[in-house]
Amino acid sequence: MSVWIDSKYIGLISARLEKFKLKDHNPYTANFRCPFCGDSKKNKHKARGYVFTKNVNIFYKCHNCGVSCSCGNLVKQVDPVLYKQYVLDSYKETNKNNRRRIPTQPKFKQPVFKKKSLLDNICSPVENTLAEKYLLSRKIPKEKWKQLYFVDNISKLEQLSEKYKDRLIGEEPRLVIPFYNKDNKLIGVTCRGLANERLRYVTIRLYDDEPMIYNLNNIDYNKTIYVTEGPIDSMFLDNSVAVGNSDLKNIERLLPKENTVLIFDNQPRNKELVNLMSNSVKQNYTMVIWPNDIEKKDINDMILDDLAVKNIISNNTFSGLELNLQFTTWKKI
Numbered sequence: 001m002s003v004w005i006d007s008k009y010i011g012l013i014s015a016r017l018e019k020f021k022l023k024d025h026n027p028y029t030a031n032f033r034c035p036f037c038g039d040s041k042k043n044k045h046k047a048r049g050y051v052f053t054k055n056v057n058i059f060y061k062c063h064n065c066g067v068s069c070s071c072g073n074l075v076k077q078v079d080p081v082l083y084k085q086y087v088l089d090s091y092k093e094t095n096k097n098n099r100r101r102i103p104t105q106p107k108f109k110q111p112v113f114k115k116k117s118l119l120d121n122i123c124s125p126v127e128n129t130l131a132e133k134y135l136l137s138r139k140i141p142k143e144k145w146k147q148l149y150f151v152d153n154i155s156k157l158e159q160l161s162e163k164y165k166d167r168l169i170g171e172e173p174r175l176v177i178p179f180y181n182k183d184n185k186l187i188g189v190t191c192r193g194l195a196n197e198r199l200r201y202v203t204i205r206l207y208d209d210e211p212m213i214y215n216l217n218n219i220d221y222n223k224t225i226y227v228t229e230g231p232i233d234s235m236f237l238d239n240s241v242a243v244g245n246s247d248l249k250n251i252e253r254l255l256p257k258e259n260t261v262l263i264f265d266n267q268p269r270n271k272e273l274v275n276l277m278s279n280s281v282k283q284n285y286t287m288v289i290w291p292n293d294i295e296k297k298d299i300n301d302m303i304l305d306d307l308a309v310k311n312i313i314s315n316n317t318f319s320g321l322e323l324n325l326q327f328t329t330w331k332k333i
Contacts, residue, residue: 123149
């Protein structure tokens with residue numbers, strides 16, 4: 001298998017793929033209507049099938065029906081006869097590459113030990129702390145706890161940066177939510193109050209030139225990426241990030257638009273939020289529009305109300321003309 005073989009056969013079937021559009025040759029990416037589900041029956045302009053390069057092969061993903069497969073299976077779905085030739089060419093290419101390989105001695109790989117970060121020295125794991133009680137009360141998935149910290153005195157976080165010396169007033173305990181860039185460099189933290197603090201959230205930014213996007217270091221850029229306002233909301237979704245405010249377009253230079261789904265809070269009467277959503281609609285983002293019978297404001301509140309949030313999101317994700325219609329019906333101003 002190789003990108004060359006895969007791209008050759010995608011080219012051969014491209015005339016039979018509705019709305020086919022080649023986006024880039026290197027790495028090879030293209031977009032078209034899904035041949036598995038037929039894509040949207042209501043909107044013939046929708047094209048939510050994508051091929052993309054990963055390692056040395058090309059793969060297919062549909063953001064409508066969720067089908068994910070190899071290039072070979074895509075060719076087989078479109079043209080079973082051509083698929084037989086694809087298998088033969090792939091076999092020849094694999095054998096040719098194997099003959100070129102020169103045997104080498106296996107190299108011993110040195111074990112990599114995780115280095116303790118500054119947060120590990122200042123903070124504690126959340127188990128058996130006030131933070132654990134809060135996480136349980138909000139039904140936050142346990143597998144997300146390992147990404148969080150507890151600090152018994154917020155002033156200790158002054159050690160993260162000299163510019164915060166003597167600026168963190170108070171001694172209250174806090175849940176610490178760290179933000180890393182895609183290279184796993186700590187760029188800041190958000191501290192969530194655990195009682196009735198005057199400031200529910202305190203944010204400490206370590207680098208002014210780095211955008212604070214939560215969970216950016218853990219996502220798969222080839223899959224659908226969900227973007228929420230708050231970090232806690234993002235913890236209930238797979239492959240998700242959070243921007244920490246209502247301007248979800250802050251990710252436009254960091255994430256591929258074709259894989260991105262924006263999830264704003266459910267506030268149809270909030271003029272500022274409605275304006276931000278309207279701008280995202282105009283820029284052709286894909287977006288979740290909450291059903292009118294849901295009254296809860298955000299994902300965490302919906303979880304606490306025992307709503308099937310993932311199913312609701314899956315059934316209420318829109319783009320293009322359909323998004324325009326749904327957004328116009330949802331907003332109350």
